[in-house]
Amino acid sequence: MALKVLTVDDSKTIRMIVKKAFQPFDCQIFEAENGVEGLSAASREKPDLIVLDITMPIMNGVEMLERLKGDGFLKNIPVIMLTAESGKDNVMRIVKMGIKDYVVKPFKGEQLIERATKLVTLAPKKAGDGSEEASKKYFTVDEEFQVLVLPEKITRQVAVEVENCLEANFEQLVRSGMNKVIVDMRQVKEISVSLIKLMMLIIKSCQKVNLRNRIVGTPTLCNELKEFKETSDIPVDASLEEAKAGF
Protein backbone atom coordinates (compact mmCIF):
# COMPACT_ATOMS: atom_id res chain seq x y z
CA MET A 1 0.00 0.00 0.00
CA ALA A 2 1.28 3.44 -0.92
CA LEU A 3 2.73 5.52 1.89
CA LYS A 4 0.54 8.48 2.78
CA VAL A 5 2.32 11.81 3.08
CA LEU A 6 0.54 14.99 4.11
CA THR A 7 2.15 18.31 3.19
CA VAL A 8 0.80 21.31 5.09
CA ASP A 9 2.03 24.65 3.77
CA ASP A 10 0.33 27.89 2.76
CA SER A 11 2.67 28.11 -0.22
CA LYS A 12 1.54 26.13 -3.24
CA THR A 13 5.14 26.27 -4.47
CA ILE A 14 6.49 24.53 -1.39
CA ARG A 15 3.74 21.91 -1.58
CA MET A 16 4.73 21.27 -5.19
CA ILE A 17 8.39 20.91 -4.22
CA VAL A 18 7.42 18.42 -1.51
CA LYS A 19 5.22 16.49 -3.96
CA LYS A 20 7.99 16.38 -6.53
CA ALA A 21 10.49 15.16 -3.95
CA PHE A 22 8.28 12.18 -3.14
CA GLN A 23 7.29 11.52 -6.76
CA PRO A 24 9.82 8.73 -7.44
CA PHE A 25 8.43 6.79 -4.48
CA ASP A 26 5.28 4.81 -3.94
CA CYS A 27 3.50 7.59 -2.09
CA GLN A 28 0.13 9.16 -2.05
CA ILE A 29 0.40 12.88 -1.34
CA PHE A 30 -2.27 14.91 0.41
CA GLU A 31 -2.16 18.68 0.65
CA ALA A 32 -3.44 21.25 3.11
CA GLU A 33 -2.99 25.03 3.16
CA ASN A 34 -3.03 25.67 6.91
CA GLY A 35 -3.22 23.99 10.28
CA VAL A 36 -7.00 23.70 10.32
CA GLU A 37 -7.09 21.97 6.95
CA GLY A 38 -4.03 19.97 7.99
CA LEU A 39 -5.72 18.57 11.11
CA SER A 40 -8.80 17.72 9.13
CA ALA A 41 -6.75 15.93 6.44
CA ALA A 42 -4.71 14.13 9.12
CA SER A 43 -7.88 12.83 10.85
CA ARG A 44 -9.38 11.77 7.54
CA GLU A 45 -6.35 10.12 5.93
CA LYS A 46 -4.22 9.10 8.93
CA PRO A 47 -0.99 9.80 7.01
CA ASP A 48 2.27 7.94 7.64
CA LEU A 49 4.23 11.21 7.58
CA ILE A 50 3.41 14.90 7.87
CA VAL A 51 5.62 17.64 6.41
CA LEU A 52 4.54 20.73 8.28
CA ASP A 53 5.36 24.40 7.69
CA ILE A 54 5.52 26.67 10.72
CA THR A 55 4.42 30.08 9.48
CA MET A 56 0.93 29.84 8.06
CA PRO A 57 -2.23 31.92 8.33
CA ILE A 58 -5.40 30.76 10.13
CA MET A 59 -3.56 28.13 12.18
CA ASN A 60 0.23 27.94 12.19
CA GLY A 61 2.32 24.79 12.29
CA VAL A 62 3.13 25.09 15.99
CA GLU A 63 -0.53 25.11 16.96
CA MET A 64 -1.33 22.29 14.58
CA LEU A 65 1.50 20.23 16.06
CA GLU A 66 0.26 20.88 19.61
CA ARG A 67 -3.20 19.68 18.63
CA LEU A 68 -1.79 16.62 16.85
CA LYS A 69 0.19 15.68 19.94
CA GLY A 70 -2.94 16.08 22.05
CA ASP A 71 -4.94 13.71 19.87
CA GLY A 72 -4.59 10.06 20.83
CA PHE A 73 -5.42 8.96 17.29
CA LEU A 74 -2.82 11.20 15.59
CA LYS A 75 -0.08 11.82 18.14
CA ASN A 76 2.28 9.11 16.87
CA ILE A 77 2.38 10.27 13.25
CA PRO A 78 5.98 11.39 12.58
CA VAL A 79 6.25 15.07 11.69
CA ILE A 80 9.02 16.87 9.83
CA MET A 81 8.85 20.61 10.38
CA LEU A 82 9.77 23.00 7.58
CA THR A 83 11.00 26.32 8.86
CA ALA A 84 12.58 29.40 7.36
CA GLU A 85 14.11 30.13 10.76
CA SER A 86 17.30 28.38 11.79
CA GLY A 87 17.89 30.37 15.00
CA LYS A 88 18.86 28.41 18.11
CA ASP A 89 15.71 29.36 20.04
CA ASN A 90 13.44 28.36 17.19
CA VAL A 91 15.17 25.03 16.73
CA MET A 92 15.04 24.31 20.48
CA ARG A 93 11.37 25.23 20.57
CA ILE A 94 10.34 22.86 17.79
CA VAL A 95 12.57 20.04 18.99
CA LYS A 96 10.97 20.28 22.45
CA MET A 97 7.56 19.95 20.85
CA GLY A 98 8.31 16.34 19.95
CA ILE A 99 8.88 16.59 16.23
CA LYS A 100 10.96 13.87 14.65
CA ASP A 101 13.07 16.14 12.46
CA TYR A 102 13.14 19.55 10.83
CA VAL A 103 14.33 21.05 7.55
CA VAL A 104 15.41 24.66 7.30
CA LYS A 105 14.37 26.60 4.21
CA PRO A 106 15.96 27.09 1.73
CA PHE A 107 16.03 23.35 1.11
CA LYS A 108 16.32 20.86 -1.71
CA GLY A 109 13.90 17.99 -2.20
CA GLU A 110 16.78 15.54 -1.66
CA GLN A 111 17.31 16.89 1.87
CA LEU A 112 13.68 16.28 2.70
CA ILE A 113 13.83 12.72 1.35
CA GLU A 114 17.00 12.08 3.33
CA ARG A 115 15.17 13.06 6.53
CA ALA A 116 12.02 11.20 5.57
CA THR A 117 13.89 7.93 4.99
CA LYS A 118 14.98 8.01 8.62
CA LEU A 119 11.35 7.96 9.68
CA VAL A 120 9.49 5.91 7.09
CA THR A 121 10.31 3.33 4.43
CA LEU A 122 10.17 4.84 0.99
CA ALA A 123 9.73 2.22 -1.73
CA PRO A 124 10.33 3.07 -5.40
CA LYS A 125 7.22 3.41 -7.52
CA LYS A 126 5.89 0.07 -8.76
CA ALA A 127 5.71 -0.90 -12.42
CA GLY A 128 2.38 -0.22 -14.05
CA ASP A 129 2.27 3.31 -12.75
CA GLY A 130 2.77 4.79 -16.20
CA SER A 131 6.52 4.25 -16.40
CA GLU A 132 6.14 1.40 -18.92
CA GLU A 133 4.23 3.63 -21.32
CA ALA A 134 6.74 6.41 -20.88
CA SER A 135 9.51 3.93 -21.46
CA LYS A 136 8.02 2.92 -24.82
CA LYS A 137 7.48 6.56 -25.69
CA TYR A 138 11.06 7.71 -25.18
CA PHE A 139 13.33 4.63 -25.34
CA THR A 140 14.18 2.51 -28.36
CA VAL A 141 16.88 -0.07 -29.04
CA ASP A 142 19.05 0.37 -32.11
CA GLU A 143 21.48 -2.52 -32.58
CA GLU A 144 23.70 -2.47 -29.49
CA PHE A 145 22.60 1.01 -28.44
CA GLN A 146 19.75 2.20 -26.34
CA VAL A 147 18.43 5.47 -27.76
CA LEU A 148 16.57 7.94 -25.61
CA VAL A 149 14.73 10.36 -27.88
CA LEU A 150 13.77 13.63 -26.27
CA PRO A 151 10.81 15.54 -27.73
CA GLU A 152 10.70 19.08 -29.11
CA LYS A 153 9.72 20.67 -25.83
CA ILE A 154 10.99 19.51 -22.46
CA THR A 155 8.27 20.49 -20.05
CA ARG A 156 8.21 19.53 -16.41
CA GLN A 157 5.78 16.73 -17.27
CA VAL A 158 8.16 15.29 -19.88
CA ALA A 159 11.09 15.51 -17.49
CA VAL A 160 9.13 13.68 -14.79
CA GLU A 161 8.02 10.96 -17.24
CA VAL A 162 11.58 10.33 -18.42
CA GLU A 163 12.92 10.50 -14.88
CA ASN A 164 10.40 7.92 -13.68
CA CYS A 165 11.44 5.30 -16.21
CA LEU A 166 15.15 6.10 -16.39
CA GLU A 167 16.41 3.88 -13.60
CA ALA A 168 14.41 0.81 -14.65
CA ASN A 169 15.54 1.15 -18.28
CA PHE A 170 19.18 1.55 -17.40
CA GLU A 171 19.11 -1.39 -15.00
CA GLN A 172 17.51 -3.55 -17.68
CA LEU A 173 20.18 -2.40 -20.11
CA VAL A 174 22.95 -3.40 -17.74
CA ARG A 175 21.33 -6.81 -17.16
CA SER A 176 21.15 -7.39 -20.90
CA GLY A 177 24.87 -6.69 -21.24
CA MET A 178 24.50 -3.46 -23.20
CA ASN A 179 26.32 -0.38 -22.01
CA LYS A 180 25.84 2.35 -24.62
CA VAL A 181 23.18 5.05 -24.39
CA ILE A 182 22.55 7.69 -27.01
CA VAL A 183 20.46 10.70 -26.00
CA ASP A 184 18.94 12.00 -29.21
CA MET A 185 18.11 15.67 -28.76
CA ARG A 186 17.78 16.66 -32.39
CA GLN A 187 14.08 17.42 -32.00
CA VAL A 188 14.64 19.72 -29.03
CA LYS A 189 13.89 23.26 -30.10
CA GLU A 190 14.93 25.23 -27.06
CA ILE A 191 16.86 24.95 -23.85
CA SER A 192 14.94 25.15 -20.59
CA VAL A 193 15.75 24.59 -16.94
CA SER A 194 13.90 21.27 -17.16
CA LEU A 195 16.09 20.18 -20.08
CA ILE A 196 19.37 21.04 -18.35
CA LYS A 197 18.28 19.28 -15.16
CA LEU A 198 17.12 16.26 -17.13
CA MET A 199 20.41 16.08 -19.04
CA MET A 200 22.37 16.19 -15.79
CA LEU A 201 20.16 13.47 -14.34
CA ILE A 202 20.58 11.24 -17.39
CA ILE A 203 24.37 11.63 -17.31
CA LYS A 204 24.53 10.95 -13.56
CA SER A 205 22.24 7.93 -13.89
CA CYS A 206 24.47 6.53 -16.64
CA GLN A 207 27.58 7.04 -14.50
CA LYS A 208 25.90 5.34 -11.55
CA VAL A 209 25.53 2.05 -13.43
CA ASN A 210 28.64 2.43 -15.62
CA LEU A 211 26.82 3.11 -18.86
CA ARG A 212 28.59 5.09 -21.55
CA ASN A 213 26.59 7.85 -23.16
CA ARG A 214 26.71 10.27 -26.04
CA ILE A 215 24.46 13.20 -26.88
CA VAL A 216 23.17 13.95 -30.37
CA GLY A 217 21.86 17.41 -31.23
CA THR A 218 21.58 20.04 -33.90
CA PRO A 219 24.46 22.54 -34.35
CA THR A 220 22.22 25.29 -32.91
CA LEU A 221 21.47 23.26 -29.80
CA CYS A 222 25.14 22.37 -29.49
CA ASN A 223 26.09 26.08 -29.48
CA GLU A 224 23.38 26.95 -27.00
CA LEU A 225 24.47 24.19 -24.62
CA LYS A 226 27.98 25.62 -24.60
CA GLU A 227 26.61 28.79 -23.00
CA PHE A 228 25.51 26.97 -19.85
CA LYS A 229 28.00 26.18 -17.14
CA GLU A 230 26.49 22.72 -16.56
CA THR A 231 26.57 21.65 -20.20
CA SER A 232 29.43 23.67 -21.72
CA ASP A 233 31.85 20.72 -21.69
CA ILE A 234 29.47 18.03 -22.92
CA PRO A 235 30.38 16.86 -26.44
CA VAL A 236 27.44 16.84 -28.84
CA ASP A 237 27.40 14.68 -31.97
CA ALA A 238 25.58 15.80 -35.08
CA SER A 239 24.07 12.42 -36.00
CA LEU A 240 23.33 8.96 -34.62
CA GLU A 241 26.07 7.51 -36.82
CA GLU A 242 28.61 9.95 -35.42
CA ALA A 243 27.52 9.08 -31.89
CA LYS A 244 27.76 5.33 -32.54
CA ALA A 245 31.23 5.76 -34.01
CA GLY A 246 32.23 7.89 -31.03
CA PHE A 247 31.89 5.09 -28.47
Place this chain on the structure above:
Amino acid sequence: MVNDRIKALDLEGLISQSVSEVFDTMLSMQVEAADRDSERKLEGNRIVGSVSFAGEVMGNLCIHVGKDFARLMAAAMLEMAVEDVEEEEEVIDVVGEMSNMIGGGLKSRFCDSGMPCELSIPSITDGNDFKVSAMNWEQHESILFRYQEHKALVEIFVRAGN
Protein backbone atom coordinates in the same frame (compact mmCIF):
# COMPACT_ATOMS: atom_id res chain seq x y z
CA MET B 1 20.69 48.94 23.89
CA VAL B 2 19.00 47.16 21.03
CA ASN B 3 19.90 49.95 18.60
CA ASP B 4 23.59 49.39 19.34
CA ARG B 5 23.19 45.67 18.75
CA ILE B 6 21.41 46.33 15.46
CA LYS B 7 24.23 48.66 14.39
CA ALA B 8 26.79 46.04 15.33
CA LEU B 9 25.27 43.58 12.86
CA ASP B 10 26.68 43.52 9.36
CA LEU B 11 23.24 43.73 7.79
CA GLU B 12 24.59 44.05 4.26
CA GLY B 13 26.76 40.97 4.71
CA LEU B 14 23.92 38.99 6.26
CA ILE B 15 21.56 39.91 3.45
CA SER B 16 24.11 39.06 0.77
CA GLN B 17 24.75 35.69 2.35
CA SER B 18 21.08 34.90 2.83
CA VAL B 19 20.06 36.03 -0.68
CA SER B 20 22.87 34.06 -2.34
CA GLU B 21 22.00 30.93 -0.38
CA VAL B 22 18.27 31.13 -1.13
CA PHE B 23 18.77 31.81 -4.85
CA ASP B 24 21.35 29.06 -5.15
CA THR B 25 19.47 26.39 -3.21
CA MET B 26 15.95 27.04 -4.41
CA LEU B 27 16.54 28.32 -7.93
CA SER B 28 20.04 27.08 -8.82
CA MET B 29 20.88 30.70 -9.65
CA GLN B 30 24.18 32.27 -8.66
CA VAL B 31 23.42 35.93 -8.03
CA GLU B 32 26.06 38.61 -7.60
CA ALA B 33 25.70 41.66 -5.42
CA ALA B 34 26.33 44.86 -7.36
CA ASP B 35 29.29 46.89 -6.10
CA ARG B 36 28.76 49.66 -3.58
CA ASP B 37 29.01 52.47 -6.09
CA SER B 38 26.36 51.23 -8.47
CA GLU B 39 22.84 52.56 -8.38
CA ARG B 40 20.75 50.63 -5.91
CA LYS B 41 17.24 50.96 -7.15
CA LEU B 42 14.79 49.07 -9.29
CA GLU B 43 11.83 50.79 -10.84
CA GLY B 44 9.14 50.01 -13.36
CA ASN B 45 6.80 47.06 -13.52
CA ARG B 46 7.73 44.77 -10.66
CA ILE B 47 6.62 42.44 -7.91
CA VAL B 48 7.68 43.09 -4.34
CA GLY B 49 7.59 40.35 -1.72
CA SER B 50 7.91 41.55 1.86
CA VAL B 51 7.96 40.24 5.40
CA SER B 52 7.92 42.15 8.68
CA PHE B 53 9.78 41.62 11.94
CA ALA B 54 8.15 42.47 15.26
CA GLY B 55 9.64 42.16 18.72
CA GLU B 56 12.88 43.60 20.05
CA VAL B 57 13.63 44.39 16.43
CA MET B 58 10.96 46.00 14.28
CA GLY B 59 11.37 46.13 10.57
CA ASN B 60 10.60 45.09 7.10
CA LEU B 61 12.47 43.21 4.41
CA CYS B 62 11.43 43.34 0.78
CA ILE B 63 12.64 41.91 -2.47
CA HIS B 64 11.82 43.73 -5.71
CA VAL B 65 11.99 41.83 -8.98
CA GLY B 66 10.88 42.68 -12.50
CA LYS B 67 7.99 40.67 -13.92
CA ASP B 68 10.22 38.73 -16.34
CA PHE B 69 12.68 37.81 -13.63
CA ALA B 70 9.82 36.79 -11.34
CA ARG B 71 8.53 34.38 -14.01
CA LEU B 72 12.02 33.00 -14.52
CA MET B 73 12.33 32.50 -10.76
CA ALA B 74 8.96 30.75 -10.62
CA ALA B 75 9.96 28.45 -13.47
CA ALA B 76 13.25 27.61 -11.76
CA MET B 77 11.68 26.91 -8.39
CA LEU B 78 8.90 24.80 -9.88
CA GLU B 79 11.33 23.12 -12.28
CA MET B 80 9.34 23.96 -15.36
CA ALA B 81 9.85 25.91 -18.55
CA VAL B 82 9.09 29.64 -18.32
CA GLU B 83 6.28 29.27 -20.85
CA ASP B 84 4.70 26.61 -18.64
CA VAL B 85 4.28 29.10 -15.81
CA GLU B 86 0.70 29.93 -16.58
CA GLU B 87 -0.71 31.31 -13.40
CA GLU B 88 0.19 34.67 -11.90
CA GLU B 89 -0.53 33.04 -8.54
CA GLU B 90 2.51 30.78 -8.96
CA VAL B 91 4.80 33.76 -9.68
CA ILE B 92 3.46 35.69 -6.70
CA ASP B 93 3.78 32.68 -4.43
CA VAL B 94 7.42 32.17 -5.40
CA VAL B 95 8.35 35.83 -4.78
CA GLY B 96 6.56 35.66 -1.43
CA GLU B 97 8.42 32.48 -0.48
CA MET B 98 11.74 34.07 -1.44
CA SER B 99 11.06 37.00 0.91
CA ASN B 100 10.02 34.54 3.61
CA MET B 101 13.23 32.53 3.31
CA ILE B 102 15.53 35.56 3.14
CA GLY B 103 13.64 37.18 6.03
CA GLY B 104 13.70 33.91 7.98
CA GLY B 105 17.49 33.80 7.71
CA LEU B 106 17.77 37.35 9.03
CA LYS B 107 15.26 36.77 11.79
CA SER B 108 17.35 33.84 12.98
CA ARG B 109 20.44 36.08 13.15
CA PHE B 110 18.50 38.72 15.11
CA CYS B 111 17.28 36.10 17.57
CA ASP B 112 20.74 34.57 17.93
CA SER B 113 22.09 38.07 18.66
CA GLY B 114 19.74 38.48 21.61
CA MET B 115 16.97 40.34 19.79
CA PRO B 116 14.00 37.95 19.74
CA CYS B 117 11.35 38.80 17.19
CA GLU B 118 8.57 37.22 15.17
CA LEU B 119 8.31 37.04 11.40
CA SER B 120 5.09 37.81 9.53
CA ILE B 121 3.74 35.78 6.65
CA PRO B 122 4.81 37.32 3.32
CA SER B 123 2.80 39.93 1.49
CA ILE B 124 3.01 41.00 -2.13
CA THR B 125 2.85 44.36 -3.88
CA ASP B 126 2.53 44.26 -7.62
CA GLY B 127 2.60 47.33 -9.80
CA ASN B 128 4.41 49.90 -11.83
CA ASP B 129 4.47 53.29 -10.18
CA PHE B 130 5.31 53.03 -6.49
CA LYS B 131 8.19 53.60 -4.13
CA VAL B 132 9.11 52.06 -0.79
CA SER B 133 10.37 54.80 1.56
CA ALA B 134 12.42 54.55 4.72
CA MET B 135 10.88 56.58 7.54
CA ASN B 136 11.88 56.55 11.20
CA TRP B 137 14.05 53.50 10.79
CA GLU B 138 17.34 53.20 12.59
CA GLN B 139 19.03 51.36 9.78
CA HIS B 140 18.29 50.87 6.12
CA GLU B 141 20.20 48.73 3.65
CA SER B 142 19.47 48.33 0.00
CA ILE B 143 21.41 45.86 -2.15
CA LEU B 144 21.07 45.17 -5.84
CA PHE B 145 21.72 41.62 -7.05
CA ARG B 146 22.26 40.56 -10.63
CA TYR B 147 21.55 37.31 -12.41
CA GLN B 148 22.41 37.40 -16.10
CA GLU B 149 20.51 40.45 -17.42
CA HIS B 150 18.07 40.42 -14.50
CA LYS B 151 18.12 42.40 -11.28
CA ALA B 152 16.66 41.93 -7.81
CA LEU B 153 16.69 44.65 -5.19
CA VAL B 154 16.61 43.63 -1.55
CA GLU B 155 15.86 46.28 1.08
CA ILE B 156 15.71 46.10 4.83
CA PHE B 157 14.48 48.72 7.29
CA VAL B 158 15.02 48.07 11.01
CA ARG B 159 14.84 49.77 14.38
CA ALA B 160 14.57 48.77 18.01
CA GLY B 161 11.14 47.52 18.98
CA ASN B 162 9.25 48.03 22.20
